[in-house]
Amino acid sequence: MITAHDQVGLPHPNHTQDDQMLKRKPTTKAVLEANKVFKPVEPKPTEYAAQQKAFQDNRERLRSERLARDAAEHETGGQRRSS
Secondary structure, eight states, X not given: XXXXXXXXXXXXXXXXXXXXXXXXXXXXXXXXXXXXXXXXXXXXXXXXXXXXXXXXXXXXXXXXXXXXHHHHHHHTTSOOOOO
């Protein structure tokens, strides 16, 4: 039976992309090995990206230290040490 979808060239409403994925040919062992060998290499991060990562790492370190100090202060009853 020809439907309106077939005449216009639209995908049938009951067909999904999952159906298309199931029809894919399985990759061979040789193809999998070739993909491992020729795996794309991640580019070296730019100077800006390296600086941003260092900043974020330092920020997280300082945050964890502050939280540890606050927790220790809370355990001692909120008394601050005099410097």
